[in-house]
Amino acid sequence: MIKALRLDSRLEPVPKTSPAAKNRFIYAHKKLHMLPTSLAGALTHPLLAAKLPRAGLDLIKGGSGQEDESIESFVNRRFGKGFSDDLISAMVHGIYAGDLSKLSVRSTFGILYHLEKDYGSVILGMLMGGGAVETPWDRTLKENIMAKMPELKTFVDKTSIYSFTDGLEDLSKALEQDLVESGRVNIRKESWVEKLISIKDHDPIQANTVIAALPPSKLSHLLPVAPPELIYNPSVTVAVVNLVYNADQARLASPGFGYLIPRSENSAVRHRGLLGVVFDSCAIPTQDKGPSRDHTLKLTAMIGGHMFEDVAAHHEYKSSPSQSSPSQSITQHDSKAREKELTSFFKEVATDAVKRHLQIDASPEIVKVHIQHDCIPQYLVGHLQRMQTLDRSLRKEYDGLLAVTGAGYLGVSINDCIKNAREVAESVMSKLEEEDDGEAALVGRQDAVTGLERAWFL
Ligand SMILES: Cc1cc2nc3c(=O)[nH]c(=O)nc-3n(C[C@H](O)[C@H](O)[C@H](O)COP(=O)(O)OP(=O)(O)OC[C@H]3O[C@@H](n4cnc5c(N)ncnc54)[C@H](O)[C@@H]3O)c2cc1C
Known part of the structure; x- marks a missing residue:
């Protein structure tokens, strides 16, 4: 897509050799620890070494035979409790801003589920080469794309992460421009869909297929x-706090990508819901052009997620102790005033964390807070089975007229969203072409496109 949109020149790749690619931290027991990057590093790592003898039981324990369970239950069962509290809960904070005792292991860390199922042990499975993160479905997709674009392999082999000159919005802007210029889109x-298929302030649109990305x-x-599977999972709210410091007054002692806070450190009250901090100006150092580059330290703190309501309620209770309970104080606040008050609270949480965790005493020159409401869906235990049921219901109720895509279904990362959207769009287009060829009879419940086909292969 980047190539098709002629965005190559705006790519900001971060090589695998950069500090951001190699140094990722976890804040535990009052200091930053570098995350291990190799098996040898893991065996001698201070956070893990004491837990390794218990983790060795993974080699001899069989599978549980369960179709799904929480990440916490899986990790505790195979490796012992310490792994959940430190390492794994930090990773879950970083990706899902979620609670590992509630999220489905199969839908979030599917590789662990498959290693146990196929090899009877996660460690053994990895040693035997079963640790490929991609599914056979993804592998075929990747091979097809790589065959058309061999240079992509070199890029992927060398690159850790990437962004664009003006950040990720370059991608959506270029996509929009390309679609508009095509004259076909x-x-x-500014239109909110109110009902399928009518749009507020516009005449109803006639369509032969709808792909819903809401x-x-x-x-x-x-x-x-409405199938009940659509409302089963909650979504969490995250406060994103961007901090900009004068680099002459604020330096990172340990350059890298950033750090995550594990559950063991993060009773909502003590750390006030901090999930982690990204060192933006170090993670993508080439993004800033002009005189400010090298003179600016940019950080982003993320706060809340599954702890958001607890943290907000506790703060409100502390600010208005006359309220008899935290929950009562929330309902009695006007929502705009609440948002404003929380915004200044999150500013304080972020600057205070940076001071304590990174020893940066300077005040930030710019602070911006965005509270992203219900922004990350939480795949609860049994998610994949529910997506299979939803796939069946969409076939039954909508007969191939409605397909779905987006973070709520089969992967929350931007890559997953793009990959799944592309797949569903291509499948719908090929069905429509079949219809144009006079083969409409082929379109029926069984071969309808729902966007959830891959749920049967994960
Ligand atoms: C703080 C944060 C950090 C993240 N970091 C990363 C990261 O580093 N890497 C990564 O891969 N992923 C990351 N993610 C995840 C990723 O950004 C999201 O999962 C992804 O962007 C979701 O895309 P989406 O199109 O499914 O949903 P959305 O972007 O939420 O789009 C849904 C759209 O539907 C619109 N809508 C809703 N109702 C209606 C209606 N009735 N009519 C019309 N429109 C409607 C909404 O306005 C919205 O624009 C992050 C997410 C968050 C919140």
């Missing part, structure tokens, strides 16, 4: 028959 940015719970309100 009509984008209505969050599932939003989609459920628009449908005449």
